[in-house]
Amino acid sequence: MNDFDYHGATGLADALQHGAQNGSAYIGGGTNLIDLMKAGVVSPARLIDLNRLGRTDGLADIVALADGGVRIGALARNSDIANHALIRQRYPLLSQALLAGASGQLRNQATAGGNLLQRTRCYYFYDTGFEACNKRAPGSGCAAREGFNRIHAILGASDACVATNPSDMSVALAALRATVRVRGLQGERVIAFGDFHRLPGDTPYLDSNLGQGEMITAIDLPPSPFAANCRYLKVRDRASYAFALVSVAAAVALRDGVVGDAALALGGVAHKPWRVPAAEQALIGRRLDDGAIQAAAGLALAGALPLKHNAFKIELARRAMARALKTAGGVA
Numbered sequence: 001m002n003d004f005d006y007h008g009a010t011g012l013a014d015a016l017q018h019g020a021q022n023g024s025a026y027i028g029g030g031t032n033l034i035d036l037m038k039a040g041v042v043s044p045a046r047l048i049d050l051n052r053l054g055r056t057d058g059l060a061d062i063v064a065l066a067d068g069g070v071r072i073g074a075l076a077r078n079s080d081i082a083n084h085a086l087i088r089q090r091y092p093l094l095s096q097a098l099l100a101g102a103s104g105q106l107r108n109q110a111t112a113g114g115n116l117l118q119r120t121r122c123y124y125f126y127d128t129g130f131e132a133c134n135k136r137a138p139g140s141g142c143a144a145r146e147g148f149n150r151i152h153a154i155l156g157a158s159d160a161c162v163a164t165n166p167s168d169m170s171v172a173l174a175a176l177r178a179t180v181r182v183r184g185l186q187g188e189r190v191i192a193f194g195d196f197h198r199l200p201g202d203t204p205y206l207d208s209n210l211g212q213g214e215m216i217t218a219i220d221l222p223p224s225p226f227a228a229n230c231r232y233l234k235v236r237d238r239a240s241y242a243f244a245l246v247s248v249a250a251a252v253a254l255r256d257g258v259v260g261d262a263a264l265a266l267g268g269v270a271h272k273p274w275r276v277p278a279a280e281q282a283l284i285g286r287r288l289d290d291g292a293i294q295a296a297a298g299l300a301l302a303g304a305l306p307l308k309h310n311a312f313k314i315e316l317a318r319r320a321m322a323r324a325l326k327t328a329g330g331v332a
């Protein structure tokens with residue numbers, strides 16, 4: 001690990017001031033960043049520790065909003081979010097997704113903001129013995145494209161990068177149409193969840209649309225009609241402490257057995273949580289039968305392009321969507 005400076009931020013303004021300097025990186029739980037530093041994948045000159053901002057600026061709070069939604073502070077721990085009464089009652093889909101991620105110890109340490117910003121688990125990204133990785137070393141190539149790519153993307157990939165986003169929480173937040181509040185020295189911005197993460201394109205080293213020195217301060221959830229009928233289904237190689245090969249966040253609002261509203265997002269298949277509004281629309285006004293579900297799944301997977309070792313993900317995603325939707329709707 002390279003030498004680095006450490007600054008314990010005393011408040012939001014102090015954090016932003018130090019975070020804007022070249023070479024700075026914010027640290028909350030550190031469950032991914034420290035691994036990356038140890039492996040030599042990233043080497044920030046300075047860590048700005050945000051943990052005191054929970055006390056000074058309320059950034060670890062989880063509070064009800066006047067419109068019926070909920071605000072999750074960026075420093076709230078994954079375990080605290082998953083087990084919070086407001087989240088369990090109003091957004092059980094988010095609780096399920098969080099509890100499907102990592103391990104108990106990691107969930108106790110990891111923060112909401114860090115969860116959104118965790119990096120891909122592409123093996124070639126972490127192994128600096130492989131020179132070719134456009135995400136780690138821009139312009140060097142992509143070892144995964146011609147290498148072993150079983151865990152990689154089937155949707156939205158580019159010639160430059162076929163990595164996937166590893167966050168379970170983000171898949172549920174995409175389905176629930178969350179927004180992300182970010183702060184920089186220029187002020188506050190609110191980003192729709194679907195616009196927060198990026199596809200790789202020619203710039204796979206950029207995972208999100210956060211600007212230089214900006215930090216996530218909170219995630220806002222709008223009022224949701226999906227509390228009664230939802231399911232986060234994660235398919236992985238081990239029963240716990242493994243990243244998704246494919247995951248599905250599925251929820252429906254039913255009226256007399258007919259879908260009045262639907263939420264559907266996929267994880268493990270792309271560089272960002274994969275939500276296709278047309279797939280949700282295909283369910284609305286229909287009963288949750290095989291025809292409606294297959295129509296939605298087809299739209300969600302439109303344009304899927306497998307690599308040498310991951311064609312199985314297409315059928316896996318189709319079946320996972322069917323199971324998650326049926327379980328969510330109580331028709332399994």
Ligand code: SF4
Pocket residue numbers: 120122123124125132133134135136141142143144145152160161162163204
């Ligand atoms: Fe690097 Fe992306 Fe290729 Fe993995 S898929 S080796 S992260 S460029």
